[in-house]
Amino acid sequence: MTRLKVNNSDHEVEAEPDMPLLWVLRDLLGLKGAKYACGIGQCGACTVLVDGVAQRSCVLPLSAVGDQPVITIEGLGGNALHPLQRAWIEHQVPQCGYCQAGQIMQAAALLQESPQPTDEEIDGAMAGNLCRCGTYLRIRAAIRQASSTMGGRRA
Amino acid sequence: MNADAKAALHFSRRGFVGASGALVVALSVKPLARAATVPAGRPLTAFLEIGRDGRVRLWSPTTEMGQGTHTAHAMIIAEELGVPLSSVQVETAHPADPFRRNGNMSSGGSWGVRAWATPLRNAAASARAVLIEEAAAKFGLAPAGIDIVGGEARQRSRRLASIGDLAEGAAKRPLPEKPALRAEGARTLVGAKVDRLDIPAKVMGAPVYAFDMDLPGMVVACARLSPVFGAEVDHVDDRAALKVPGVERVVPLPGGSAVVARHHWAAMKGAEALRLRFKPTAHNRLGSDAISESMKAALSATPSAPTKHLGEAFDAAWDSAASRIEADYEVPYLAHTPLEPWNAAVRFNADGSLEVWAPTQAQDRLLGAITEASGLPPQKVLIHTTWLGGGFGRRLRDVEGIRDAVLVAKAVGKPVHFFWTREDEIGQGWYRPAQMARMKAALDKEGRLTGLWVRTAGPSMVMDFAAPATPIKEGGLDATSVQSLADTRYAFPNYRLDYVMRRQPVPTAPWRAVGSTQNGYFLECFLDEIARAAGADPYQFRRTLLADNPRALRVLDMVAERAGWGTALAPGRARGIAFVESYGSLCAEVVEASLQDGRPRVHKVTVVLDCGAIVSRDGALSQMEGGVVQGLSAALGEEVRIVRGQAENRNLDTYQLLRMPDAPTVIDCHILESGEAMGGVGEPPLPPAAPALVNALFALTGKPIRRLPILKA
Numbered sequence: 001m002t003r004l005k006v007n008n009s010d011h012e013v014e015a016e017p018d019m020p021l022l023w024v025l026r027d028l029l030g031l032k033g034a035k036y037a038c039g040i041g042q043c044g045a046c047t048v049l050v051d052g053v054a055q056r057s058c059v060l061p062l063s064a065v066g067d068q069p070v071i072t073i074e075g076l077g078g079n080a081l082h083p084l085q086r087a088w089i090e091h092q093v094p095q096c097g098y099c100q101a102g103q104i105m106q107a108a109a110l111l112q113e114s115p116q117p118t119d120e121e122i123d124g125a126m127a128g129n130l131c132r133c134g135t136y137l138r139i140r141a142a143i144r145q146a147s148s149t150m151g152g153r154r155a
Numbered sequence: 156m157n158a159d160a161k162a163a164l165h166f167s168r169r170g171f172v173g174a175s176g177a178l179v180v181a182l183s184v185k186p187l188a189r190a191a192t193v194p195a196g197r198p199l200t201a202f203l204e205i206g207r208d209g210r211v212r213l214w215s216p217t218t219e220m221g222q223g224t225h226t227a228h229a230m231i232i233a234e235e236l237g238v239p240l241s242s243v244q245v246e247t248a249h250p251a252d253p254f255r256r257n258g259n260m261s262s263g264g265s266w267g268v269r270a271w272a273t274p275l276r277n278a279a280a281s282a283r284a285v286l287i288e289e290a291a292a293k294f295g296l297a298p299a300g301i302d303i304v305g306g307e308a309r310q311r312s313r314r315l316a317s318i319g320d321l322a323e324g325a326a327k328r329p330l331p332e333k334p335a336l337r338a339e340g341a342r343t344l345v346g347a348k349v350d351r352l353d354i355p356a357k358v359m360g361a362p363v364y365a366f367d368m369d370l371p372g373m374v375v376a377c378a379r380l381s382p383v384f385g386a387e388v389d390h391v392d393d394r395a396a397l398k399v400p401g402v403e404r405v406v407p408l409p410g411g412s413a414v415v416a417r418h419h420w421a422a423m424k425g426a427e428a429l430r431l432r433f434k435p436t437a438h439n440r441l442g443s444d445a446i447s448e449s450m451k452a453a454l455s456a457t458p459s460a461p462t463k464h465l466g467e468a469f470d471a472a473w474d475s476a477a478s479r480i481e482a483d484y485e486v487p488y489l490a491h492t493p494l495e496p497w498n499a500a501v502r503f504n505a506d507g508s509l510e511v512w513a514p515t516q517a518q519d520r521l522l523g524a525i526t527e528a529s530g531l532p533p534q535k536v537l538i539h540t541t542w543l544g545g546g547f548g549r550r551l552r553d554v555e556g557i558r559d560a561v562l563v564a565k566a567v568g569k570p571v572h573f574f575w576t577r578e579d580e581i582g583q584g585w586y587r588p589a590q591m592a593r594m595k596a597a598l599d600k601e602g603r604l605t606g607l608w609v610r611t612a613g614p615s616m617v618m619d620f621a622a623p624a625t626p627i628k629e630g631g632l633d634a635t636s637v638q639s640l641a642d643t644r645y646a647f648p649n650y651r652l653d654y655v656m657r658r659q660p661v662p663t664a665p666w667r668a669v670g671s672t673q674n675g676y677f678l679e680c681f682l683d684e685i686a687r688a689a690g691a692d693p694y695q696f697r698r699t700l701l702a703d704n705p706r707a708l709r710v711l712d713m714v715a716e717r718a719g720w721g722t723a724l725a726p727g728r729a730r731g732i733a734f735v736e737s738y739g740s741l742c743a744e745v746v747e748a749s750l751q752d753g754r755p756r757v758h759k760v761t762v763v764l765d766c767g768a769i770v771s772r773d774g775a776l777s778q779m780e781g782g783v784v785q786g787l788s789a790a791l792g793e794e795v796r797i798v799r800g801q802a803e804n805r806n807l808d809t810y811q812l813l814r815m816p817d818a819p820t821v822i823d824c825h826i827l828e829s830g831e832a833m834g835g836v837g838e839p840p841l842p843p844a845a846p847a848l849v850n851a852l853f854a855l856t857g858k859p860i861r862r863l864p865i866l867k868a
Contacts, residue, residue, distance in 0.1 A: 016400060019420045027375075027418035032367040033360025035544070036419070037494040038577045042807040045494055073360030081359070088358045092350060092773055095221030095781055097357030098364065098494040098544030123816040130807060132494055132545050133221050134784025135777075136818035 002062055006031070007075025017063035021055070022046045024062050025072060033073035033101040037130075044129030047102035047109075048072045054109035056128075073101035076108060083149040084108055087142035095133035103129045107143050116147055202253060203232065203278050205286075209306050209319030211238055213275075214248035216260060217267040218516050219353060220546035222837045223774035224267035226351045228275055230770055234344040235279035235337055237303030238318065245352065247540035250518040261517040263551055263665060265738040265835020268770050272833060280334035282325075289325040290315050346828075348772045353542060365514045365541040368500035370570040374403060376563045377422035379429050380411035380579050382801040384660050386433035388412070395428040405429070406566045408559045415567055423576065438660040438800040443589075446659055446797060447485065450591040453612035453655040454483065460632035462641050466651025469597075472606030476597035480688045482681055484594070485862045486673045487794035489587035489666055490802075490810055495544020497556040498574035501564035508535045513557065514543040516550040524554045528561035547785075548665040552585060552620060578805040586795055587666030588614040589659075590636065592677040597649075602689030604700070606649035609678065611636045615656045616663040616670070630656065638670030639737055639842065640678060644707045645700040661797060667785060668737055668838040675735035675842030676790075676849070676863065683731070683850045684859055693850060694720050694732050701734075710734065710741045710765045710827060717825055718745035718761035725749075728758065731850025733843035739834030740766040744783070744843035746819075748851040755852060755865060757787060757819040760844065765827040766834040772826070779824040779840040786844025788813035792864045811866070 004011045006029060013028045025031040025048070034057050037045035041056035048057045051068035076082045081089075084104050094100045103126070110117055110125040117125065122143055131139070204212045213232050219225040225245040233240040250260040256270060283303050290308035291298040293316065300310050308315040356363050381388070391412050393405035399414075401421025406413045414425035473479060499513040509529055515521045518538055525536050543550055560573035575583070590613035597606035615633040617626060627633060634641070636654045666672065686696035694715045701707045711734055715721075720730060727749045734743040747759040762779050769775045792811030796803040804810045849860045 016420075023418060023420040026367075027420070030369070031360075032362035032364075032369075035364075035494070036366065037496070037544075038807045039423070040577075040806055040808060043494065085358045089350070089354055092354060092777065094351075094354050094357040095223075095777060096493070096495075096543055096545045097221060097353070100357055101360040104358070119820075123818075126815045128814075130494065130812050130814060132492055132547070132785070132812060134781035134788070134813075134818075136784060136815045137780060137822055138777075139815070 003067070004065060004070065005067060006070045007072060008069070015062055018061045020058050021048065021050075021060045021062060021065055021070065022057035025057065031072050031074050035098055035101065037098065043099070044106060045099050045102040047105040047129065049105055049109055052109070052112055054106045073105060076104065082108065083146040084111070084142065087145040087149065090145065091138045091142040093135050093138040093142050095135055099129060099131045103131065103139055107139070107146070110143070111147055111150060115150060117143070202248070203282055205282065205318055205322045207319045207322060209242065209317045211236065211243045213243060213245045214254075215245050216248060216254040216271055218247055218262040218540050218543060218546065218550070219245070220262070220516065220543035220550070222267065222778060223351055223771055224262070225353065226349065227268045227770040227774055228271065229352055230344045230349055231272055231275045232279045234342055235276045236283050238306040240344065240349065242306055249538050250522050255519065260519045261551060262546070263516060263548060265837040265839065267837065269739065269833040269835060272770060276336060277334055280336050281330040284331045284334050285325040285328040286318050286321050288328055289321045293321070293324065345770050346772060351773075363542050364495055364544050365500060365512050366495055366498050366544065366574065368512050368572055370500060370502055373500070373570040373572055374415050374417065374567060375419050375422045376406065376413040376415045376571050376573045377419070377426040378408065378411060378413045378559060378573065378575050378579060379426040379431060380408070380575070380583060381431075381433045382582050382805070383433060383436055383439060384584055384662065384800060386436050388431065389434045390432040392430035395430065396425040399425040399428055404567070406563045408562060410555060413559065413563050413573065415563065415571070419574070426576070436660070436800060441660065441797060441800045443487070443797045446589055447591070449657050450485070450589070450612045451483065453657045454591060454593040454610055456655050458630060459610060459653040459655045460630060462632060462637055462652040462654070464641065464650045464652040466606065466608060466649050469606040469608050469649045469651045472597045472649045473595060473608075476605060477600035478598045478688055480596045480598070480685050482594055482684060482859065482861055483591060484677045484680065485591045486589060486676060487863065488589045488661060488663070488797070489789055489793050490581045490795050491545070491547040491549035491666055492581065492807070492810060492812060493543065493545025493547055493549055496575045496577055496580035497553055498572065499557055499560040500570065500572045501560045502570040503564060503568075508537065509561075510537045510539065511557070511560070512539045512541055513553070514541050514550055515553060516543070516546050516548070517552065520552060520554065521557050524557045525561055528558040529565065547667045548669070549585060552664050577807065581795070581810055582802045582805040584662040584802070585664035586661065587669075587672060588616050588663040590614070590673045592674075594677065594681045596681070596685045598685070598689055602691060604648060604685065607647040608651040609640055610653050610655065611640070611674065611677070612655040613657055614659050614661070614663050616665065618658065619663040620665065627656070635670035637674065639674045639735055642736070643678070644704045644736060645697070646703055647700065660800070667782070668841040671735055671737035671838070671842040672786070672789065672845070675733065676845045679733040679735065679843065679846035680849050680853070680859065680861070683853055692721070697732070697734060706765065706829060706831065707734065707736075707741055709829070710743045710763050713825060713827060714743035714745050714761055714763040717763065717823065718747070718759075720745060729851045729854035731847045731852070731854060733846035733850060735839075735842040737839050737842055739832065740764060740836065740839035742839045742843050744847040746844070746847035746851045748848055748855070750852065750855060755791065755848060757817070757848060759821040759823065760819045760847070761823045762840055763825045763827055764836065764840055765829045765831070766836050766839065767831040768828050768833045769826055769836065775826050775836045776824050778836045780822050782838070782840030783822050783844045784813060784818060786841045787817070787819070787848060790845035790848050790863055790865055791817060792866050794864050794867070811864075
């Protein structure tokens with residue numbers, strides 16, 4: 001049995017050490033927000049925060065997580081919507097939505113590290129998150145708004 | 156009620172089951188003579204249900220794939236019926252006659268709103284009429300003074316009853332032949348900016364996709380299929396796969412195998428451990444170079460398939476021309492790459508029925524494949540269409556994918572979540588076809604166009620997609636291969652348009668905007684080459700060719716004006732323009748771009764879309780933005796390379812989708828509601844993006860770009 005701290009709750013899971021965190025979350029803990037889209041860490045749909053750092057959970061084995069706290073989209077806002085989620089709704093960002101949990105988690109990591117990111121910093125941080133529906137411009141706008149809401153620069 | 160409704164099944168579903176006594180209204184141009192009450196199991200032809208609790212459920216004829224049709228449909232219903240938008244819940248219907256067009260239920264061709272706006276409005280107006288009649292009878296009032304407002308029947312400001320209380324009685328009343336519609340001036344939702352109903356769930360990471368399905372007792376099956384198109388299985392060695400912890404069994408499939416396991420990771424590891432051998436095919440050595448050579452040879456071939464543009468006097472114009480411009484253009488196969496790979500949850504129920512949860516754009520095609528694979532009649536099958544994690548046309552055809560899901564569920568006797576890996580999602584084909592075009596333009600000494608010949612050559616998407624049916628005769632015309640060329644508004648003199656079919660074993664299918672994608676690029680970039688040869692401004696050159704078409708001129712002029720065409724630009728930047736009509740809408744775009752270390756940088760895209768009329772303003776805007784990004788993505792880096800009879804680049808590291816750093820800084824969208832018939836919004840904004848970018852780069856460098864993608868691997 002492996003102990004895991006996800007969204008501020010302790011869990012015990014029975015899994016092979018090489019099982020990627022993505023599948024631990026989805027299949028063993030029932031947290032379906034992080035998605036499988038490529039399985040090779042190239043699209044970002046599986047992004048979660050591990051000890052505050054954005055990780056591609058599809059290529060992060062359970063054995064590498066240890067006691068680092070994991071935050072998924074389901075736990076991002078606690079009991080309320082996170083400012084990023086509110087901004088995502090206000091800007092009507094998602095189309096099909098499949099990539100968006102990963103986008104939001106990557107954006108959360110960005111704003112934790114850089115609360116007032118420049119446009120170049122936003123593009124650089126988000127370059128690993130694909131959106132086939134093409135919502136990039138609205139993602140940028142939502143990040144700027146959340147940054148402002150959270151005390152960063154004006155949106 | 157038809158046979159489907161009579162054989163209504165009892166089944167549990169996500170969401171609420173229509174309560175008995177709910178008012179049900181058929182959604183069709185010819186309304187039912189009598190609205191029906193809903194038994195405990197919902198009749199499969201129910202469209203609009205108004206429950207005792209006043210909530211409204213709309214069974215939409217369309218798939219929600221992020222293009223916003225469910226919200227647009229809900230807006231139409233809410234406004235016409237007189238209920239808050241928040242009280243309308245939308246799901247995609249199971250295929251039945253009222254949801255079909257030309258005998259088929261599917262979501263494509265940008266029909267989702269324009270085909271259903273009027274029937275939906277009529278259905279809501281019918282429901283309102285009988286609810287008002289019921290209120291009038293119940294309260295002894297004249298119907299003329301009653302309206303439905305905020306989900307309640309009211310006589311001016313006097314609240315009479317909620318529609319929930321009126322539904323059962325209203326359901327017994329005959330629906331009006333021609334229901335009275337609300338006045339145009341009273342419309343507050345349609346045309347406005349309205350929040351999408353599906354967005355909150357998507358932002359919260361709710362388990363809404365087929366891939367998120369969890370059924371009690373469910374197992375998981377991961378497919379592994381032949382990378383060579385159409386190869387048959389020769390031998391399966393499953394010993395290593397069966398040793399993977401969590402793997403239960405291996406199920407043979409016609410095109411490979413599926414590994415069944417307790418959870419997805421075990422199934423994937425097992426699939427990877429399979430040793431599969433496939434029989435050789437005739438095309439085991441086929442590569443992209445050979446496909447290109449075949450198309451190039453076809454450009455000079457005879458005979459060709461003619462169109463209505465015979466251009467009989469083209470040869471004379473060409474021979475007597477003061478100058479001649481000729482160019483060959485080429486585009487590669489493109490993959491759709493919805494981020495959600497093919498998957499389906501399948502459950503055979505104890506009562507002999509079969510339920511499928513799948514991300515499909517083509518419910519009837521799916522139903523046909525399910526009945527064939529299961530041996531069950533259609534009345535025993537229920538399809539739940541989930542919200543797609545991307546469609547783009549790929550989910551119009553999952554015949555083998557659903558067949559295999561059903562086969563596995565039959566074999567294991569448990570509910571199954573069946574899925575493909577990304578490698579198969581890209582590798583199995585069904586691409587936007589590769590195609591070439593040879594174009595020849597004759598100019599007189601004043602630089603005026605005197606003749607134009609466009610020949611396209613390549614695979615027939617129509618034939619691939621329709622197989623085993625053969626809708627086109629040998630040597631015939633594939634209309635998608637001349638899409639947006641055959642019905643162009645440009646007044647080309649002595650215009651000859653023809654096509655040469657050269658089929659390949661690589662299967663092709665509709666990709667968002669279909670033939671307008673390659674043909675928009677071919678024509679709009681060649682027009683700029685002609686304009687340059689004629690010493691003409693590309694915008695003015697197009698104006699001349701559209702002189703007799705005021706509707707097109709309005710779109711073209713508006714994009715030029717909004718983009719500041721002709722005004723000064725920062726050094727190192729240039730503008731390109733393109734105009735493409737598709738799916739009933741006219742779209743013109745201007746791209747402002749520069750080159751930075753040889754890489755195109757798009758600063759601004761100006762888009763003007765004349766789609767006649769809109770329902771959801773933000774729905775249209777989001778499709779314009781997304782269409783531009785997808786069009787630019789295809790221009791910059793997308794191509795499927797064929798090597799040894801298979802796709803060489805099968806994952807998202809090597810199939811290059813546009814990423815945020817390459818997205819435009821600004822996409823400035825303008826919706827032109829011209830009052831013409833409602834056109835599509837999902838596809839029309841895509842085709843002009845690539846040629847507008849290429850034309851900007853042509854203006855910048857003087858070098859045409861006759862082959863995509865621009866950044867070839």
